Amino acid sequence: MKVSHALQCVPIAFGCLCLTHAFADDQDPSVSPSGADEWxxxxxPGLMLSPKYPGARELRLLPIPSLDISYDDRIFSQGLDLIGINVLKGKGDAYHVGAAISLDFQSRNESDDPHLHGLGNVNEGPKLKLFADYSVSLLTGSVAAYQDIAGTGQGLLVSADLVANLPLTSRFLVSFGPGATWANAEYTRSLFGVSAGQSAASGLPTFNTSAGLRDVHLNAYxxxxxxxxxxxxxxVTVGRLQHDAAHSPITERRDELNIVTAINYRFR
Incomplete structure (x- = not known):
């Protein structure tokens, strides 16, 4: 499976990781294709460094499991995608179209920073992910939509990414490329908007939001x-908030840094 993402930047980094894990498997001489029924x-273990909340100045470090499990390149559990399926796939991994239930650690709590008091909490929760990608030579273009299915108010995000995969040796792979994320009105209102009631409770000015570009970013792996x-x-993903996300009074830093590192043991 080859997927890429740009979900709020945390999953961006892991999306890039998933995509290049798959590419690395294709190049790894220790992985011998044995036909259709292949596990x-x-x-x-893995570590994820990311902003405490969207627009935060401070970072947080989280231990996370690093999974790369697939059956016949059809059913998979990979990166932040807890369980997914490639509904369509092209010969030689030329393209994939599918769906997954994706974990999302993005949240915002009033306790994260004094200036958030009175805004209420935005909880983390799983998302339904629909994705498609297409590869030509060393380039892979991908698009993914993430819909909140837990009622957290995080709405819908759509990301587009272009990645160049460069196998420097048979054991060493480098990948990089640009991307962008669009957010719907529900997402921007929950994460970056300030209602009249929230303004009165927090002291921040009211701020109305709408759907639009959330960020532009660069993935490296x-x-x-x-x-x-x-x-x-x-x-590593370096991003910069745009539109309402950049100008919200909640936002303290427009630049976003996300890092995911892991060491994996291949059982088969």
């Missing part, structure tokens, strides 16, 4: 096969 299982069984990876 690929790779698991390990590297993976290295330490041995036939162990692989290390590092995904």
């Amino acid at each position: 690929k299982v790779s698991v390990g 590297a993976s290295y096969d330490i041995s036939k069984k162990w692989v290390g990876s590092l995904a």
Whole structure:
């Protein structure tokens, strides 16, 4: 499976990681294609560094599991995608179209920063992800839509990314490329809007939002096969908030940095 994302930047980094894990599997001489009924299982620990909330000045560090599990390149659990399916896939991984239930650690709590008091909390929750990608040579273009299905008010996000995969050696892969994320009105209102009631409680000025471009970003990724069984990876996303996300009184920093690093053991 090859997927990329730009969900709020945290999943952007992991989306880039997923895409290039798949590419690395294609190049890895230790992985021998054995026909249709093939399991690929790779698991390990990971760390994710990301803003405490969208527009936050401070970062937070979270331990996360790193999963790369698939069956026949059809059903998978990979990155932040808890469970997914490639409904359509092209010969030689030329394209994929599918759906997944994706985890999302993005949230905002009043306790995160004094200036958030009175705004209320925005909880994290799973999202329904619909995705498609198409590869030509070393380039992969992808689009993904993420819909809140937990009633957290995080609405809908749509991302588009272009990634160049460069296998520097048989064991070392580097990947990079630009992307952008669009957010609907529900998302921008929940994460960046300030209603009259919230203004009175927090002291922040009222701020009305609408649908529009959330961010532009650059993904970078590297993976290295330490041995036939162990692989290390590092995904970095640097983004900049746009439109209402950039100008909201909630936002303290427009630049966003997200880092995901992991070490995985290949069982098969």
